[in-house]
Structures are given as C-alpha cells and as structure tokens.
Amino acid sequence: MIEERVLDNPDELARADDTEVLLDLASAGAIVRTAVRLAGEAGLDRLHPEGRPRAVFVAGHGTAALAGELLAALGSGSCPLTVLRPTTADDSAGSAIAYTSALLWNLPGWAGPSDLLIALSSTGAEPGLVALLEQGYARGCSTVVVAPADSALSEAALQTRGLPLPFLARAEAPRHRTAFPEGDLPRELPSSLWGLLAPVLVLTDLIGVVDAAPASVQAAADRLDEAAVRCRPGAETYGNPAKTLAVQLDGVLPLLWSDGPCTGAVALRFAAALADLAGRPAVCATLPEALSTQYGLLAGNLAPDPDEDDFFRDRAEDGAELRLKVLLLHRSPEPDQHPDPFADPLSDPPADQRADQQVGDWADERAEQGRTPTSRRILARARRLAMDHQIAVSELASARSDNLEAIAELVALTDFAAAYLGLASSGTADVPAGAAPADT
Known part of the structure; x- marks a missing residue:
C-alpha cells in the first residue's frame, strides 16, 4: 500500500530515495542537450x-x-x-x-x-x-x-x-x-x-x-524540464500529476491501452518503469485490438462482480484485492473537445463539434497521420466497455502536435509516477548489495 504521508513529505522522500532516482529523472532534459552536443563534437x-x-x-x-x-x-x-x-x-x-x-x-x-x-x-x-x-x-x-x-x-x-x-x-x-x-x-x-x-x-x-529536427529535440528537452518542475518532490500530492497518478495506481493492475505507435512505445516504457522502480506489474495493449484481446481480463476473476450491489458491504476488505484499472494513453484532445466521454461511439458529433475538430495545431497533425473520427469512436468504445464492467478508467493525453514532444511529456510523467509509487509504498526496504535477508 502507498503511504501518502511519504508523498507529501520531501524529507521522507529523500530518505527513501537513497539511489537518487528523482534527481536522475530531473536531469533528463540536461542529458538530452548534453548528449546532442557531445554527438556533434x-x-x-x-x-x-x-x-x-x-x-x-x-x-x-x-x-x-x-x-x-x-x-x-x-x-x-x-x-x-x-x-x-x-x-x-x-x-x-x-x-x-x-x-x-x-x-x-x-x-x-x-x-x-x-x-x-x-x-x-x-x-x-x-x-x-x-x-x-x-x-x-x-x-x-x-x-x-x-x-x-x-x-x-x-x-x-x-x-x-x-x-x-x-x-x-x-x-x-x-x-x-x-x-x-x-x-x-x-x-x-x-x-x-x-x-x-x-x-x-x-x-x-x-x-x-x-x-x-534540432528544434524538436530541444523542445522535447524543454518538456522534460517542465515535467521535472511540475513533478518535483516538494509539490503537494494533488497538485503534482505524477504523485496523483501514483496514488491512482496503488493496489491496481493497470491495463495500458494506447492509441498508436507513439503512445504504444510510451506504454512499454511505463510498464518497464513500474516493474523496475515500483515492483508493480502492468499489461500493455494497443487499441482497437485491446478491446478484444483483453476482454477476458475485464470479465475475469480480477474484475468486480457486476451483480454485487450491496451498499452496506465492508469495502475495507475490497482494498486487499488487486483491482483492474484501464489507463488510456492517447494523443487526441478528446476530454476537452468531447465533454461526454461515454457518448455513443458509433454516432457522429454535431456539426459544430466537427468544425471545432479542425481548429488548432491538431488539424495538421491528424491530417498527416490520417487520423479519422474512428479513433475518437474507439476511445469512447474503450471507456464504455470499461464502464460496463465497472472498471475504473484514467487517461493520459498529450495535446502536443509534435510526436517527440508528446513522447517526452508522457514518458516524463509516467517515469516520475513509477518512482513515487515505489518510494512511497509500504513494506519496501533497500538492502545493500551482497547482503542476505535476515532470518525470520
């Protein structure tokens, strides 16, 4: 279980972080700039x-x-x-x-x-x-x-x-x-x-x-720096997106559903970071295939009982069980442009909304990548499927039109979240290399 008091206390985090993972993550932007300079030299x-x-x-x-x-x-x-x-x-x-x-x-x-x-x-x-x-x-x-x-x-x-x-x-x-x-x-x-x-x-x-392009690489380094500031240890939990995500992932098996190659690669990185930094498993899949290949998980033993509607049951006991959670990683500005995330995935948006979809940087990006309303419908279908099986859904979306900037933004956030989840989890202690665990 995660201990939120540790997340809210920078001194506690510093004591837990004896390998300086947070400091290492904060240096990512500088590493990009230095690596580019050294490669040129x-x-x-x-x-x-x-x-x-x-x-x-x-x-x-x-x-x-x-x-x-x-x-x-x-x-x-x-x-x-x-x-x-x-x-x-x-x-x-x-x-x-x-x-x-x-x-x-x-x-x-x-x-x-x-x-x-x-x-x-x-x-x-x-x-x-x-x-x-x-x-x-x-x-x-x-x-x-x-x-x-x-x-x-x-x-x-x-x-x-x-x-x-x-x-x-x-x-x-x-x-x-x-x-x-x-x-x-x-x-x-x-x-x-x-x-x-x-x-x-x-x-x-x-x-x-x-x-x-060089400007894109430098912009990606800037996004890493921005994430380091927003996700710094001194920021309060619910003003820090990485700490908030870490709390949301406590006690759950995340299903990382991505909407394309870029977010799919981010999902692989997030799963690796969760395993290495937090000792937690995650399952990756790409939409729309995830809706069929992982449907068995949504309806399996880890899913809540759809017939269970006892308002007075002891929910403290539910916390001891591993729960599923769908985490959608996507590029489209879905939550802002479509207020109803559970709208009928097969229905087209009103004419005024269709016109709004062509405004801003995302118009050119979608034209380049051949993005169609199908992606919007698939995301809505994913939300609907999870909701029908009483599975919680969270979303990580980047509105950056540049692919590299979007990847940097999402990787930085998920890396910090995995680090905070590992540092604030109870029952974890570092043992020096070569030391054997004490007999019990």
Missing part, C-alpha cells in the same frame, strides 16, 4: 550522408531496446526501422555464464551494404554487440554505436569503420534497489533512455529516417 555534425539507407536495425537490450522502440515509433515511414532483441548462447555452462556475456544478436539474412546498423549500450560491455558489429562489417553495413567512450563496443566501432557516439553516464553506478540483488543483472538509471536516444534522434533525422 564526435563527428555527427560533419556527417554528409548520401541518401537514406534501405533499412535501419537498432540492437540493444533493456533500456536500449526501449529506446529503439521509441525511435521506431517516431519513424517517418521512409524505410523499415527494426529493433533487434537478443537471444541467449547455448552453452554447457548454463547459468554460470554472466547475463550480458550470454546475449547474442543476429542480423536478418538479407541485410547488406544498403543498410544501417545502430548498436546502443549504456555499458558497452556486451560481447554479443561487438560480434554483431563484426557481422555487420562483413555484410557491408554502415554502423553507428552509442556507448561509453572507453568501452569495448566503442573500440569495436572504430575497428569496423563505424561511427562511435559517446553515451553520457552518471559517475556512480546505481545501487541495487531489491532485497535479492543479482550481481550479473544490469541495473540502469531511468535517464539512460535519453542518453541513448538523443544521439540517434539527431542521426536518423540527418539521414531522413525519423522526423526529429
């Missing part, structure tokens, strides 16, 4: 590409793979952008192999000289990524690496005639936040996402694969 500003590649492959694991998913969501559609996730080595040593040493990556059989390979790593110590660079060099692929400057992966990039871009890492590695630390399992700071993503945003915009 490393040679990115002097790069003059001859056209765009046939395909782009982004290889990594953990936060690096999530950065690849965000990059793919931002793709302009000019060429395929594929995230390469690792497999494991088949070795007789089994679990004796260190986690990162057992990871393997492979290029598709058709990859060749017309393609670009990007390897992302916050440590640069994965032998499998080094082997992947060698594989790409043998195939004639162009290669780019984002990793610490003195790492084995950056050295491999130089040896394979690739372009190494520096990863900006904090001086101290994060301490373990779990009671049963596994020494070979990597732990990454939340801001690592932006240190890995920012340089490749500049690169892929330069080659025409992703729409991320």
Whole structure:
C-alpha cells in the first residue's frame, strides 16, 4: 500500500530515495542537450550522408531496446526501422555464464551494404554487440554505436569503420534497489533512455529516417524540464500529476491501452518503469485490438462482480484485492473537445463539434497521420466497455502536435509516477548489495 504521508513529505522522500532516482529523472532534459552536443563534437555534425539507407536495425537490450522502440515509433515511414532483441548462447555452462556475456544478436539474412546498423549500450560491455558489429562489417553495413567512450563496443566501432557516439553516464553506478540483488543483472538509471536516444534522434533525422529536427529535440528537452518542475518532490500530492497518478495506481493492475505507435512505445516504457522502480506489474495493449484481446481480463476473476450491489458491504476488505484499472494513453484532445466521454461511439458529433475538430495545431497533425473520427469512436468504445464492467478508467493525453514532444511529456510523467509509487509504498526496504535477508 502507498503511504501518502511519504508523498507529501520531501524529507521522507529523500530518505527513501537513497539511489537518487528523482534527481536522475530531473536531469533528463540536461542529458538530452548534453548528449546532442557531445554527438556533434564526435563527428555527427560533419556527417554528409548520401541518401537514406534501405533499412535501419537498432540492437540493444533493456533500456536500449526501449529506446529503439521509441525511435521506431517516431519513424517517418521512409524505410523499415527494426529493433533487434537478443537471444541467449547455448552453452554447457548454463547459468554460470554472466547475463550480458550470454546475449547474442543476429542480423536478418538479407541485410547488406544498403543498410544501417545502430548498436546502443549504456555499458558497452556486451560481447554479443561487438560480434554483431563484426557481422555487420562483413555484410557491408554502415554502423553507428552509442556507448561509453572507453568501452569495448566503442573500440569495436572504430575497428569496423563505424561511427562511435559517446553515451553520457552518471559517475556512480546505481545501487541495487531489491532485497535479492543479482550481481550479473544490469541495473540502469531511468535517464539512460535519453542518453541513448538523443544521439540517434539527431542521426536518423540527418539521414531522413525519423522526423526529429534540432528544434524538436530541444523542445522535447524543454518538456522534460517542465515535467521535472511540475513533478518535483516538494509539490503537494494533488497538485503534482505524477504523485496523483501514483496514488491512482496503488493496489491496481493497470491495463495500458494506447492509441498508436507513439503512445504504444510510451506504454512499454511505463510498464518497464513500474516493474523496475515500483515492483508493480502492468499489461500493455494497443487499441482497437485491446478491446478484444483483453476482454477476458475485464470479465475475469480480477474484475468486480457486476451483480454485487450491496451498499452496506465492508469495502475495507475490497482494498486487499488487486483491482483492474484501464489507463488510456492517447494523443487526441478528446476530454476537452468531447465533454461526454461515454457518448455513443458509433454516432457522429454535431456539426459544430466537427468544425471545432479542425481548429488548432491538431488539424495538421491528424491530417498527416490520417487520423479519422474512428479513433475518437474507439476511445469512447474503450471507456464504455470499461464502464460496463465497472472498471475504473484514467487517461493520459498529450495535446502536443509534435510526436517527440508528446513522447517526452508522457514518458516524463509516467517515469516520475513509477518512482513515487515505489518510494512511497509500504513494506519496501533497500538492502545493500551482497547482503542476505535476515532470518525470520
């Protein structure tokens, strides 16, 4: 259970946050700006590409793979952008192999000289990524690496005639936040996402694969700074959107329903942050498929009994049970333009509302992405379905017309919410690395 007194007390939060997660999240905007500057100094500003590649492959694991998913969501559609996730080595040593040493990556059989390979790593110590660079060099692929400057992966990039871009890492590695630390399992700071993503945003915009102009990247950094101010520890719970969201997610299994590629990538990041920072599960799905693929959850054992209407029952006992909650992540300004969120999803809005939909920045955005009233109807259908099964619904929406700004805004809010949920939850205590839990 979450302890709201901790959320409202900055000193309590500071004591609970011994790994300085909140400080790390607050530095995300600065990390974006510094990463872009360092990438330019490393040679990115002097790069003059001859056209765009046939395909782009982004290889990594953990936060690096999530950065690849965000990059793919931002793709302009000019060429395929594929995230390469690792497999494991088949070795007789089994679990004796260190986690990162057992990871393997492979290029598709058709990859060749017309393609670009990007390897992302916050440590640069994965032998499998080094082997992947060698594989790409043998195939004639162009290669780019984002990793610490003195790492084995950056050295491999130089040896394979690739372009190494520096990863900006904090001086101290994060301490373990779990009671049963596994020494070979990597732990990454939340801001690592932006240190890995920012340089490749500049690169892929330069080659025409992703729409991320320099002004857009700087605006995204500004959105991260704004979120750091709004979600700061000293802000009261119900004036702080991240703390408010953390309270809403206490004791629930969130169903993260997204309305497109950008919000879908944000949902994946949010689920990962909830698991890492708060020790909570979440289930991701994309609309409209979520309405059918997760209908069984809404009608299953975790859903409230639709026939239960006992006003005098002891609701304190209900709090001990895990409840479902639908969290809609979307881009359209639905709540403002359509006051009735449960209006008939199959009916068209009045003529005056249809005219209003074309006013403002969202008109151009919807025209670009081919958004139609169907998206409005699907969101209304999702709300209706949850309401019919007595499932609570919350919404996270961004009205930013720029995709990257919207992603930065939503990721910042959800990262802070996951951090507050973990820091203020009762029964959680950090144990130093290598310490065994006390016998009971």
